[in-house]
Amino acid sequence: MRLLHTSDWHLGQTLHNFDRTYEHQRFLDWLLDTLVEQQIDALLIAGDVFDNANPSAASQRQLYRFLQQARARAPQLDIVVIAGNHDSAGRLEAPGPLLEAHGTRVVGNVVRGPDGEIDLERLLVPLTGKDGTVRAWCVAVPFLRPGDVPRIVREAVDGEEDGQADAFDAYLAGIALLYRQAHALAKERATNGEAIVAMGHCHMVGGDASPDSERRIVIGGTEALPASMFDADTAYAALGHLHLAQRVGKQEHLRYSGSPLPLSFSEVGYRHQVLRIDLDGARAGAIEPLFVPRAVELLRVPAKPAPLKEVIAELVGLDLPDAPPHAWPYLEVRVLLDGPEPGLRAQVEAALEGKPVRLAKIEPTRRVVTSAGIEPALSLDQLAQLQPDDIFRRLWQQRFGEDAPDDQLAAFAELLLPEDGKADGKEAA
Known part of the structure; x- marks a missing residue:
């Protein structure tokens, strides 16, 4: 069985206000041809399909037109899509029943039953070969927010009211537990030696992020997940979120495919790609990058x-x-x-x-300019007495190492004028 792994399309993205519809369409056209030429059995799209949670109608048409064309050109193709942190999970899932009728499964949300337990069945997607038989099981886990994961409780220690772990620790442990639970269910289903493929949108420990283009998943810097959360018999993990194609923990079968086009100037040197994976029974065999032509430099x-x-x-x-x-x-x-x-x-x-x-x-x-003398830090009372032009002067001195020129002071003063044209620094501030 042959898989194709891609992620982080960011349809609808603009680069410093320039529309990129043409570039995205060139990529999607190339991807359609690649699916046919490479005889792909399943396409895995690991999140951040859209650039924002409220994508334009044009961006949505671009996605659904691609899905329709992919199914038309490769009738046996399975397509699995998960939501990323840029996507609206509900919006992505909304046309799910229609898409499922055409071979596309979308997993945007983690759903709980009446008893509060997570519906793990929704995260499990069978992948079929050309003969129509199930050859692999995909554990499709969308981007997880704190409310999506199982609650982790540890034993209470002296001075604590309960055994609930630190919020960040509980969140990360909950993510790892959910992956393990979903994998265990997939293992129950894989009774004939089918491969188990994991799919997620997350930041792994050691992952190389791109400056200027990737939104932090959790504020605080503790959001990275360990590779150990994937079971040892996971054939392949198709990951999304990081725009640079890379291995996780130097393991061949744990991969970020990266984005298909540069999303900021910090990505100029990236070799954008999708990944072709040949499954050999329950394991991954050859894993090959297919490089995406760059439509615009x-x-x-x-x-x-x-x-x-x-x-x-x-x-x-x-x-x-x-x-x-x-x-x-x-x-x-x-x-x-x-x-x-x-x-x-x-x-x-x-x-x-x-x-x-x-x-x-x-x-x-x-060039960094250092002033001869460094003024002592201001108290809160002193800060309260500062006028906007005082702050402007201080910032100019700090950045350029000299007093602000008269013409710049005059221009700044003009910005502070209220509508009636009379200067009033406090009112303008």
């Missing part, structure tokens, strides 16, 4: 922040091939500044005039 100019004069010269000399506007590369300009540069954007835009490129971001990096 992301450029960082220069490679490292440089002084403005050098940056402008490099932009003027930028030679790019002609392309239709929807295929123009996105550009991040990286400038090293000694001080404020009010006309920065105008200079950059002038250097790029007439070039087939989309200016997405100007990233200024300022």
Whole structure:
């Protein structure tokens, strides 16, 4: 049996206000061809299908059109989709009955019965081979919020009213327990030696996150889960959330497929991919990356922040091939500044005039300036006495190591004017 693992599509995402529908459609078209060419039996989509919980109608049509076309081109294909932390679980599950009729199973929510127990059956999805027989069981676990997991209780110690564990510890332990319970149920079903495949949207210990593009799952930094939560006889774990394709704990069968296209400039160097997994009985055999063609390039100019004069010269000399506007590369300009540069954007835009490129971001990096004297920390009473222009002066001094120029002070004062045009710092603040 052959699986294809993908995740983190983020349909509907914009890159610094630029629409990316064209890029997502190019990926989905490529994926359709790949499903047929590689003779895939089951497609696993491990969460963050949409970029936000309220996706546009266009983004939803894009998803459902893909699912319809995939089933039409590969009639025996099983498709399993779980919700990620960016998705609305309810919205993703809403068309579930219609999708199931066409071979797609969506698991967005963890559901409890009248007795409060989690319905583990909903998390178990049979995967069938080309002959229609069950060849594997997929434990499909969506992104779990604290209320979704079993309550963990430990023995109380002196001074505690009950045995409830610390909130973070209870949450993480509850996630691990739910995976183990679902795996145990899958093991009961796998009576003929079928493989058990886990699927989840979570952050594993040691996982390499991408700056600027991945939303933290839990505030506090303790959200990483250990690889030990997967049973030893798990054939493969198809994970979502991290955008860089990677192994977990250097184990070949525990994988993040990564996102199919770069979702921020920090991902420029990633080799975006989906993963093809050949199951050999109850175990995973060959696991191969299939690299996704990049429909639109992301450029960082220069490679490292440089002084403005050098940056402008490099932009003027930028030679790019002609392309239709929807295929123009996105550009991040990286400038090293000694001080404020009010006309920065105008200079950059002038250097790029007439070039087939989309200016997405100007990233200024300022040299660290240390003032000769460091003022003592202010008390709360002193902070309460500060006016907005006092704070502006202090921040300017802190960042640039000099007094704020008169023209900047005047501009800031103009921002503070109320509608009647009379300056009133407290009212404006």
